[in-house]
Amino acid sequence: MTGMLRSRPVTIVGGGxxxxxxAIALRRRGAEVAVLERAPAIAEVGAGLQLSPNAMRVLDALGLGPAIDAVSLPSRAVRLRDASGSDVVRLDMDGHRPGARFRLIHRARLIEVLEQAAASAGVRIELGRDIAALPDAPLLIGxxxxxxxxxxxxxxxxxxxxxxxxxxxxxxxxxxxxxxxxVFMGPGRHLVSYPLAGGLRNIVAVLETREWQDEGWSRPDDPANLHAAFAGFGGPVPGWLAQVKAVxxxxxxxxxxxxxxxxGRRAILGDAAHPTLPFMAQGACxxxxxxxxxxxxxxxxxxxxAALARYENLRKPRAAKIVAAANANARNYHLTGARRLAAHAALRLGGRIAPGAVLSRFDWIYDFDPVAETP
Ligand SMILES: Cc1cc2nc3c(=O)[nH]c(=O)nc-3n(C[C@H](O)[C@H](O)[C@H](O)COP(=O)(O)OP(=O)(O)OC[C@H]3O[C@@H](n4cnc5c(N)ncnc54)[C@H](O)[C@@H]3O)c2cc1C
Structure with a gap:
């Protein structure tokens, strides 16, 4: 920490x-931070997030580790299963990288932890501020x-x-x-599920379709449509879907x-800079x-x-690589016919003879340490 940011005003549009x-990271380094959020209250839709070690290193460095741990669960493994429920491969995160922190958290709990930390650090949070015309600020963060x-x-x-x-x-x-x-993988569709703290389970189910839906996440649907699309799935899926009352x-x-x-005066981050498909679970990370x-x-x-140019140079290549990996996963999960059988057989074999090699494909994502790279 250099003190370079001490008392410098920073305006952030968006309180996600x-x-x-x-806001927390800038405030910890001395900046005077205001967050302008259009929602009348900081509230989150009900859904889960996987936080992988690359993001946990930042949250730990900001001193938020204990608060996150109190409202999340550890994730021990990723289990890939066929639509029938039979195992394809189980990727043992604990065994692969002991000590690396994968956490499963409700989005609302993460936002609460961040909001409380920001407010108690002295960040000014202004709600109900829909910023269409950008304010003239010496440093505006989108x-x-x-x-x-x-x-x-x-x-x-x-x-x-x-x-x-x-x-x-x-x-x-x-x-x-x-x-x-x-992850349950079927032809043209897949379903991801994991538990959350507080006795909850998160479900995300993706279907290839020609029908056009709005972009945005708060459109309610009839649970019968979800049941119909995943009616052929086995294992625990039918029991879970039978419980879905709102979707x-x-x-x-x-x-x-x-x-x-x-x-030089404005900068963007998060989904504003690099929206991603959710298939690597890395948008929030x-x-x-x-x-x-x-x-x-x-x-x-x-x-x-110069500082903002360095930020862009450090971040853009990694974001582009992760977005491309998520696009590729969208295809891999939904394979059909012979390609599906071959891919699942290769994964099963890989998981048996060289499980480390299957997991190592993503080391470049999870081993990355933003804190060590730019202290
Ligand atoms: C189903 C699903 C599952 C996901 N799972 C994971 C996961 O497991 N792991 C993971 O890392 N990521 C995951 N993601 C991605 C992650 O949720 C997003 O990448 C992340 O929330 C982006 O955060 P953000 O703050 O950039 O944007 P947002 O969360 O969209 O926040 C933007 C904020 O800006 C505010 N705002 C917008 N316009 C204005 C305006 N004009 N004026 C003022 N305020 C404004 C909004 O109200 C909002 O609060 C998932 C996404 C989806 C859809």
Missing amino acids: VAGLTA ADGLHSHVRASLNGREVPFFTGQTAWRAVIDDENAVPEAQ HVWGLFRHEVASRWQD MAIEDAWTLAACLDAAPDQQ
């Missing part, structure tokens, strides 16, 4: 994971998500395209669940990673990484323009 984490005004001001208007996939999400009750994430559906759109992340690196770069250089 990216905006609140950036953490305003998928339809970011700050991104549009830097890059012009861009049009995302529908991926041909819609997804349902639901939370059900489940006491005493095994703390691992499970939301949304369309999955592809966006390019922003080509311009900053102009990347937002948390961004937040740390942005604050560290601003703290390290007296020249704001």
